[in-house]
Amino acid sequence: MPKIPPKLRDVYVVGIGMTPFARHEGKTVVDLGSWAIRDALADAGLPFEAVEAAWCGHVGQGSTAGQKVVGAVGQSGIPVMNVENACASGTTAFRGAYMQVASGLADVALAVGFERMGRGALPMPKTPGEKSETPPPKQEPSKKPPPPFPSLFAGLFREHSRRYGTTVEQMAKVGVKNHHHGALNPRAQYRDEVTIQQVLESREIADPLTLLMCCPTGSGSAAALLCSEDVARQAEGEAIQILASTLVSEAANTAGDALHGVVEINARAAGMAYDLAGVKPEDIEVCELHDCFAIAEIVHYENLGFCERGEGGRFIDEGMSAIGGQVTVNPSGGLLAKGHPLGATGVAQVFEIVTQLRGGAGERQVRGAQIGLTHCQGFGGATGVHIFSR
Amino acid sequence: MPKIPPKLRDVYVVGIGMTPFARHEGKTVVDLGSWAIRDALADAGLPFEAVEAAWCGHVGQGSTAGQKVVGAVGQSGIPVMNVENACASGTTAFRGAYMQVASGLADVALAVGFERMGRGALPMPKTPGEKSETPPPKQEPSKKPPPPFPSLFAGLFREHSRRYGTTVEQMAKVGVKNHHHGALNPRAQYRDEVTIQQVLESREIADPLTLLMCCPTGSGSAAALLCSEDVARQAEGEAIQILASTLVSEAANTAGDALHGVVEINARAAGMAYDLAGVKPEDIEVCELHDCFAIAEIVHYENLGFCERGEGGRFIDEGMSAIGGQVTVNPSGGLLAKGHPLGATGVAQVFEIVTQLRGGAGERQVRGAQIGLTHCQGFGGATGVHIFSR
Numbered sequence: 001m002p003k004i005p006p007k008l009r010d011v012y013v014v015g016i017g018m019t020p021f022a023r024h025e026g027k028t029v030v031d032l033g034s035w036a037i038r039d040a041l042a043d044a045g046l047p048f049e050a051v052e053a054a055w056c057g058h059v060g061q062g063s064t065a066g067q068k069v070v071g072a073v074g075q076s077g078i079p080v081m082n083v084e085n086a087c088a089s090g091t092t093a094f095r096g097a098y099m100q101v102a103s104g105l106a107d108v109a110l111a112v113g114f115e116r117m118g119r120g121a122l123p124m125p126k127t128p129g130e131k132s133e134t135p136p137p138k139q140e141p142s143k144k145p146p147p148p149f150p151s152l153f154a155g156l157f158r159e160h161s162r163r164y165g166t167t168v169e170q171m172a173k174v175g176v177k178n179h180h181h182g183a184l185n186p187r188a189q190y191r192d193e194v195t196i197q198q199v200l201e202s203r204e205i206a207d208p209l210t211l212l213m214c215c216p217t218g219s220g221s222a223a224a225l226l227c228s229e230d231v232a233r234q235a236e237g238e239a240i241q242i243l244a245s246t247l248v249s250e251a252a253n254t255a256g257d258a259l260h261g262v263v264e265i266n267a268r269a270a271g272m273a274y275d276l277a278g279v280k281p282e283d284i285e286v287c288e289l290h291d292c293f294a295i296a297e298i299v300h301y302e303n304l305g306f307c308e309r310g311e312g313g314r315f316i317d318e319g320m321s322a323i324g325g326q327v328t329v330n331p332s333g334g335l336l337a338k339g340h341p342l343g344a345t346g347v348a349q350v351f352e353i354v355t356q357l358r359g360g361a362g363e364r365q366v367r368g369a370q371i372g373l374t375h376c377q378g379f380g381g382a383t384g385v386h387i388f389s390r
Numbered sequence: 391m392p393k394i395p396p397k398l399r400d401v402y403v404v405g406i407g408m409t410p411f412a413r414h415e416g417k418t419v420v421d422l423g424s425w426a427i428r429d430a431l432a433d434a435g436l437p438f439e440a441v442e443a444a445w446c447g448h449v450g451q452g453s454t455a456g457q458k459v460v461g462a463v464g465q466s467g468i469p470v471m472n473v474e475n476a477c478a479s480g481t482t483a484f485r486g487a488y489m490q491v492a493s494g495l496a497d498v499a500l501a502v503g504f505e506r507m508g509r510g511a512l513p514m515p516k517t518p519g520e521k522s523e524t525p526p527p528k529q530e531p532s533k534k535p536p537p538p539f540p541s542l543f544a545g546l547f548r549e550h551s552r553r554y555g556t557t558v559e560q561m562a563k564v565g566v567k568n569h570h571h572g573a574l575n576p577r578a579q580y581r582d583e584v585t586i587q588q589v590l591e592s593r594e595i596a597d598p599l600t601l602l603m604c605c606p607t608g609s610g611s612a613a614a615l616l617c618s619e620d621v622a623r624q625a626e627g628e629a630i631q632i633l634a635s636t637l638v639s640e641a642a643n644t645a646g647d648a649l650h651g652v653v654e655i656n657a658r659a660a661g662m663a664y665d666l667a668g669v670k671p672e673d674i675e676v677c678e679l680h681d682c683f684a685i686a687e688i689v690h691y692e693n694l695g696f697c698e699r700g701e702g703g704r705f706i707d708e709g710m711s712a713i714g715g716q717v718t719v720n721p722s723g724g725l726l727a728k729g730h731p732l733g734a735t736g737v738a739q740v741f742e743i744v745t746q747l748r749g750g751a752g753e754r755q756v757r758g759a760q761i762g763l764t765h766c767q768g769f770g771g772a773t774g775v776h777i778f779s780r
Contacts, residue, residue, distance in 0.1 A: 003472070008494065008495070053567070063449045063450060063474040063475065063476045063479065063768070064476050064768065064770050064771035064772075066771070066773050067639055068770075069637075071639075073574050073638070075639070075641055075642050076641060077639055077640065077641030077642060077655070077658060078638070078639060079638055079772065080772060081473055081475070081482060081486070081487075081637075081640060082453075082473060082474040082475055082482075082771075083473050083474075083542060084453040084472040084473075084474060085453065085470070085472055086453045086454050092471060092472075094717070096471070096486075099493065102493070102495075103489065103493030103494075103495070104493075105398070105492075140586060140600040149585055212767065247471075248467050248468070248469055249457055249460075249461075249465070249467055249468060249469060249470045250457070250461070250465055250467065250662070252465050253465060269523075274533040280517070289618060294632045309749065378453070380454050380457060380458075381453070381454035381457050381470070381472075382457070382469065382470060384455075
């Protein structure tokens with residue numbers, strides 16, 4: 001059984017960089033990834049030569065894409081690890097860099113996530129030679145089947161609604177909030193305010209999920225420089241401490257049980273992180289969580305302990321997750337509005353939380369925020385939760 | 391700049407498992423990977439529940455293939471990291487598991503490498519949207535161009551021959567030796583003895599490289615369980631200590647300089663490993679190195695310090711790398727005869743060295759071997775060197 005890891009060296013984020021999330025036609029992952037790395041180095045005031053190891057999160061951009069991206073900034077012979085965990089690839093890279101510094105194997109480690117994506121819905125990932133583990137959704141014979149991930153989350157909504165009375169309007173409110181936040185974020189892919197009516201009336205993707213309840217595809221990159229206390233003290237960039245780092249996989253086969261698959265792994269990762277950090281859910285003032293679909297955000301309010309099980313719908317209704325609420329959730333716009341270039345997302349969440357804890361988030365600043373949390377789930381794969389403190 | 395990492399906790403390999411390398415038609419990577427893991431657990435005498443983290447090396451088998459492979463053996467919620475570094479993906483997974491135990495983040499970690507491959511030569515890896523960095527080889531207009539990797543290593547041979555007088559016959563002798571070793575290894579993909587004449591007269595792949603100087607494609611998996619000293623003392627499997635673990639990337643852009651790209655990164659990784667382990671090249675009695683092509687083995691004799699620069703050809707001529715020679719190189723048959731299912735290779739090298747140091751290699755045993763080394767290079771990516779002691 002996984003144990004709570006021992007407390008090792010304190011680790012800090014001392015530099016962050018991020019491209020806008022956008023279509024980025026004509027740009028390669030090397031263009032995007034090296035852009036984010038250069039910005040992170042400049043933010044930290046560190047030369048590339050200070051970096052002792054690089055962890056690169058992406059999904060199928062090439063087995064040595066990390067070497068190409070990092071190598072475009074500098075080639076100093078450092079270990080470069082390409083890591084994949086579906087939508088949690090970026091948080092996995094961040095976790096790797098954390099381990100490298102926490103263990104003393106490096107004083108400065110780079111985490112970078114990047115992705116170039118085409119348009120259209122994602123296919124369900126498969127292992128070659130295997131049948132898909134997800135049964136095809138029920139459909140009217142005359143209709144094109146809805147894409148697999150939206151279908152899965154439509155099923156999650158139906159189950160959450162059946163058990164707790166969660167409504168389509170509550171999902172729409174998540175879309176409104178995150179698009180409002182995205183409108184305040186110059187790096188967000190979508191920067192238009194939307195109304196509840198617009199969310200409800202946008203194109204149906206998988207009944208009852210509409211377009212504005214689903215995250216878009218896009219391209220982009222984010223990078224973070226992690227370092228020891230000694231380096232943090234000397235670097236230019238304001239250092240934000242990582243109080244907890246967790247990464248877990250599923251503890252049971254959850255195929256065919258939509259709700260369980262979006263609850264257990266996430267609640268467990270969060271519980272471990274709170275224990276490690278010595279903080280409680282009510283201490284979190286700002287949070288970036290994995291809102292791949294609006295219903296996911298509602299369930300994650302509960303998973304992260306911001307409210308009781310079944311109270312996620314009420315939480316959005318009462319404005320508890322808006323800027324100025326109990327805990328500001330996805331001030332960046334989240335996956336719904338900021339966008340979701342798969343491998344970039346986990347590190348982009350860190351970019352937002354570090355920006356917030358430094359007080360540099362401008363119009364979307366959560367005033368006086370001291371403690372923040374990132375949560376990222378790669379479906380069928382991994383969940384990573386990290387807690388930060390200024 | 392990368393520093394020599396600090397000495398952390400001692401780490402041991404306490405269980406190993408490996409499928410035969412073969413075509414394995416009809417088997418999935420889940421079949422193959424879970425087979426190797428189960429064998430490693432049985433060898434160690436440990437239940438799956440003892441495993442606290444899993445590192446999975448593969449090349450494009452799916453972003454969460456590791457979760458499917460590990461999950462087929464057990465689902466206990468442990469962190470699962472999918473890592474990629476081209477042909478060094480397996481050694482990267484092993485390095486990750488080493489870090490996890492060495493740092494105290496886990497007492498038992500699993501490294502598993504697996505791959506399902508089709509037939510035919512590998513394409514040169516590309517990052518989407520980028521042009522290939524390798525210029526196309528010169529060709530006669532009437533001829534189909536040779537595949538990219540054999541061409542690259544044909545160029546390496548020509549340069550080594552020009553500088554040091556290395557001959558095609560010396561390459562053929564590497565093929566003869568490794569196929570002889572493979573004939574003694576029940577898990578090898580090719581188990582036929584071959585003569586120098588047969589190697590020279592086999593089909594031309596990229597002049598002057600012939601088929602029997604090139605590693606085949608195939609499928610398979612290997613797994614290793616790494617643990618702390620406390621666990622090693624109690625486990626059933628005989629523990630072999632990891633004296634050194636290194637993973638490095640290229641320190642300069644070596645495109646267009648075939649010899650430099652197969653020298654510098656490897657010599658540097660080996661030098662770091664010798665320093666960490668406190669042993670010298672002449673202490674190594676058994677070695678598994680990355681003989682993707684026969685000329686690579688010759689150059690790696692030099693890179694690993696078994697002989698002086700330029701003396702690799704003489705080294706094979708004088709039988710120094712055969713069983714009973716100065717250092718037995720690739721007793722498993724190496725990539726040339728045992729096979730090379732990409733992600734599996736780095737861990738399969740560990741399988742062989744641990745088997746040898748335990749004295750369990752049967753007909754191919756290197757008598758009384760106490761210290762062994764693995765070397766694995768993912769082209770354009772990473773080199774990992776590990777040193778082991780019984």
